[in-house]
Amino acid sequence: MSTIFIPNPPAHQLKPNQQILRKRQYAALIFLAGLVCLTFALGAWQLWRANQKQSLIEQITTQQRLPELTWSQGSPPPWxxxxxxxxxxxxxxxxxxxxxxxxxxxxxxxxxxxxxxxxxxxxxxxxxxxxxxxxxxxxxxxxxxxxxxxxxxxxxxxxxxxxxxxxxxxxxxxxxxxxxxxxxxxxxxQDAPAGIYPLTVDRPLGVARHLAYALSWWLMSALGAYLWWQFYSAARRGYVSKG
Structure with a gap:
């Protein structure tokens, strides 16, 4: 069995239905490329969120280690x-x-x-x-x-x-x-009289969730890039198989 590769003819030599198919293929490629860029950007955004959250957690830990402070006026410092x-x-x-x-x-x-x-x-x-x-x-x-x-x-x-x-x-x-x-x-x-149960301080969640989201987005981006290349290669060439 042999495979003969035949280049695509110029657009002006294509039949009307072939031209429509060519346009649809390119539109699909552009759309898929947009999805690849979007998922990659979302992964980068989740990584930025993880860094931001880690910085906030470190600031909270530093604040809570400081000695108790008496406060009587103005907006009190958080954490x-x-x-x-x-x-x-x-x-x-x-x-x-x-x-x-x-x-x-x-x-x-x-x-x-x-x-x-x-x-x-x-x-x-x-x-x-x-x-x-x-x-x-x-x-x-x-x-x-x-x-x-x-x-x-x-x-x-x-x-x-x-x-x-x-x-x-x-x-x-x-x-x-x-x-x-x-x-x-x-x-x-921090303290409560008998009959009242004090609440725990709500700290931000850790960075693991953001890292998992970033990895998920980048895996989808890699899969989209692979599919884009496959579709692009198929759109750039036509082939006829003969036995």
């Missing part, structure tokens, strides 16, 4: 353990509903704390379930907190506020409800 100086605003405490702990439903107690300069910091004092006590313990001692990014939430519609019970920590709705200035920061209490 560092602070002893806030000011006063609790227990009358404006809210409870975030439907929060789970060890398979039990309860509330997150969010109590505003006013610094010496009047700035408001929202403190998550921990998880609490009514049980035998219908009211949670009142905040009294100056809080030791770790400042964190504002918690994210998705809400399809504005859920009605029931007394002090909110579904999510919506700053605008809280400020309007409590008649207070807009809070400037959110922190998680």
């Amino acid at each position: 560092r353990v602070l002893l806030l100086d000011g006063e609790w605003l227990n009358h404006a405490e809210i409870m975030l509903d439907q929060r789970m702990l060890d398979g039990k439903l309860g509330y997150h107690l969010i109590t505003p704390f006013r610094l010496k300069d009047g700035s408001i910091v929202m403190i998550n004092r921990g998880w609490w379930s009514p049980g035998e006590r219908m009211l949670p313990p009142v905040a009294q001692d100056p809080p030791r907190v770790t400042i964190q990014p504002w918690p994210r939430f998705i809400e399809l519609g504005a859920t009605p506020i029931q007394g002090r019970v909110f579904q999510n920590l919506d700053l605008g709705r809280f400020a309007a409800w409590a008649h207070l200035p807009m809070p400037i920061a959110y922190g998680v209490a």
